[in-house]
Amino acid sequence: MTKIPSFRPQKPSRLSRHPEPGYVVKGRIWVEKDGELYMGWGRVILLERIDKFGSIAAAARSMKLGYRNAWLWVEAVNRLAPAPLVEKSTGGAGGGHARLTDEGRKAIKQYKGLRARFAEFLKETG
Amino acid sequence: MTKIPSFRPQKPSRLSRHPEPGYVVKGRIWVEKDGELYMGWGRVILLERIDKFGSIAAAARSMKLGYRNAWLWVEAVNRLAPAPLVEKSTGGAGGGHARLTDEGRKAIKQYKGLRARFAEFLKETG
Numbered sequence: 001m002t003k004i005p006s007f008r009p010q011k012p013s014r015l016s017r018h019p020e021p022g023y024v025v026k027g028r029i030w031v032e033k034d035g036e037l038y039m040g041w042g043r044v045i046l047l048e049r050i051d052k053f054g055s056i057a058a059a060a061r062s063m064k065l066g067y068r069n070a071w072l073w074v075e076a077v078n079r080l081a082p083a084p085l086v087e088k089s090t091g092g093a094g095g096g097h098a099r100l101t102d103e104g105r106k107a108i109k110q111y112k113g114l115r116a117r118f119a120e121f122l123k124e125t126g
Numbered sequence: 127m128t129k130i131p132s133f134r135p136q137k138p139s140r141l142s143r144h145p146e147p148g149y150v151v152k153g154r155i156w157v158e159k160d161g162e163l164y165m166g167w168g169r170v171i172l173l174e175r176i177d178k179f180g181s182i183a184a185a186a187r188s189m190k191l192g193y194r195n196a197w198l199w200v201e202a203v204n205r206l207a208p209a210p211l212v213e214k215s216t217g218g219a220g221g222g223h224a225r226l227t228d229e230g231r232k233a234i235k236q237y238k239g240l241r242a243r244f245a246e247f248l249k250e251t252g
Contacts, residue, residue, distance in 0.1 A: 022159055025240065029153040038149065114151065114251060121247045125240060 029118045033080040039111045043073050047108050050086055051100040081107060155244045159206040165237045169199050173234050176212055177226040207233060
């Protein structure tokens with residue numbers, strides 16, 4: 001079985017480089033809509049895990065995120081995005097399922113592109 | 127008298143731009159030394175105010191920062207910088223004075239340069 005790395009809320013969302021020996025420039029980047037957090041590293045990881053597991057509960061568990069928080073993040077991104085990123089269906093015996101929409105896939109790609117450009121910026125600056 | 131704008135811990139340290147209508151990319155940037163925060167927007171403001179007022183207490187008061195925190199920030203930047211950024215002298219009747227060193231002026235300039243390049247990056251990305 002493939003081991004899925006757990007999600008640590010702080011570390012992976014910080015990009016950094018060394019401008020002088022011992023000194024490290026670090027940064028974070030995120031997207032807001034109307035002053036509210038729309039997309040950040042944690043939310044992108046959650047969306048990817050939902051895509052992988054087909055369930056918000058399993059996605060949350062895999063990244064050690066509380067189910068309630070995961071649910072609130074999905075609610076927020078669906079509300080703030082141009083179109084819903086996650087489609088929920090209340091299933092039968094197996095419980096609820098969730099799947100990523102095309103808009104969700106686009107949102108992940110956009111944020112990752114932004115983050116890659118930011119990493120490039122940190123690599124070039126100093 | 128010139129009114130000195132108060133320091134709000136969150137807002138001014140976040141740079142942002144609009145990539146799509148309604149969506150705003152925001153970010154923060156800071157410098158660490160050996161995993162410890164060395165320089166960020168709040169510390170730069172404190173250093174500038176120390177330069178202006180010649181006193182850590184007055185600088186802290188002007189930006190609504192607790193004196194104890196201001197003192198800890200000065201202690202940290204002095205310890206983490208290649209050479210002390212702030213020189214303290216325990217004065218006579220008027221209490222202690224503090225002044226910015228040339229290294230302190232250099233540190234402010236470096237961080238502001240980094241921040242300006244980051245603002246440029248946010249303006250160009252999207």
